[in-house]
Amino acid sequence: MKKMLMAVAVAGTLATPMAHAQKIGVTMAAFDDTFLTILRNGINDSAKKAGASAQLEDAGNDVGKQLSQIQNMIAQKFDAIIVNPVDTDVTPKITKMVTDAKIPLIYVNRKPADFAKLPAGVAFVASDEKVSGTLQTQQVCKLLGGKGTVLVLMGELSNEAARTRTQDIEDVVKTKECSGLKIADKREGKWSRTAAQDITTNWLSSGMKFDAIIANNDEMALGAINALKAAKKWTPQSIVAGIDATPDALASMKAGELKVTVFQNAAGQGAGSVDAALKLIKKQPVDRFVNVPFELVTPENLSKYAGKN
DSSP states (O other): OHHHHHHHHHHHHHHHHHHTOOEEEEEESOSSOHHHHHHHHHHHHHHHHTTOEEEEEEOTTOHHHHHHHHHHHHHTTOSEEEEOOSOGGGHHHHHHHHHHTTOOEEEESSOOTTGGGOOTTEEEEEOOHHHHHHHHHHHHHHHTTTEEEEEEEEOOTTSHHHHHHHHHHHHHHTSSTTTEEEEEEEEEOTTOHHHHHHHHHHHHHTTOOOSEEEESSHHHHHHHHHHHHHTTOOOTTOEEEOSBOOHHHHHHHHTTOOOBEEEOOHHHHHHHHHHHHHHHHTTOOOOSEEEOOOEEEOTTTGGGGTTOO
16 A cells, blocks of 8 residues: 555656646747748747647638637637737737736737737737848948949738838938938738749849849848849849848858848747746746847858857
């Protein structure tokens, strides 16, 4: 009997961590995006290290699907929910759904439209988008000597990051140092390498003259480079800029192609969102905005960022 009681006690001790493992629901805007894949892996790895479980779901860039995923997570009484929103304009609805259920909510990477009104128990983990496009465009301005014609590839305009990064570009062009820059055209490339390649091909076919292409993310920047190469218009002096410092972008920069990118710490954002979720579950204080800083990446400091994303 004594041995049996000891065995039960040991079994109970071994089972305790699993019984108290925090269950975090995670809905991502898409699984097929390079940056978001690194972010997703960061969330999963951080949850495992913390002894929590993360259920990761792909919204497939479908707002309705994402809302349904969140409703299911609420019904299943998850301890916290992390949302990488498909459409940031829908976040007020998401915030109400989750907070009404008294479940901690963390938005990651994409700024919610209701950021200024986020209630207690809700946090936003990301990098300050006012810095991203600013660093990127200031470097392009420097490479062009303060004058030239630029083309802009924008992300999905339903996304706050795309709108802010594009506004950053326009704001830098208005500064005294870069007033010699002119934006000849802006097109929505929807964060896609393929879409950006098609847009750039059309620009080239129409005879558009430009000195640089500034893209809201690396995927579109790489699409632009592909188009320039296919049309035999790319030269070692071609200036194309992106944002995110993805592995493909850094490889392109190492090859002498991409001239500018901005490091956005995807894994850091993932870890930060899990940390915020666990703190909110324990009712510990968390800043409304948890900032993971952007950093300019050029061929000169490229080696510092190898393997970081």
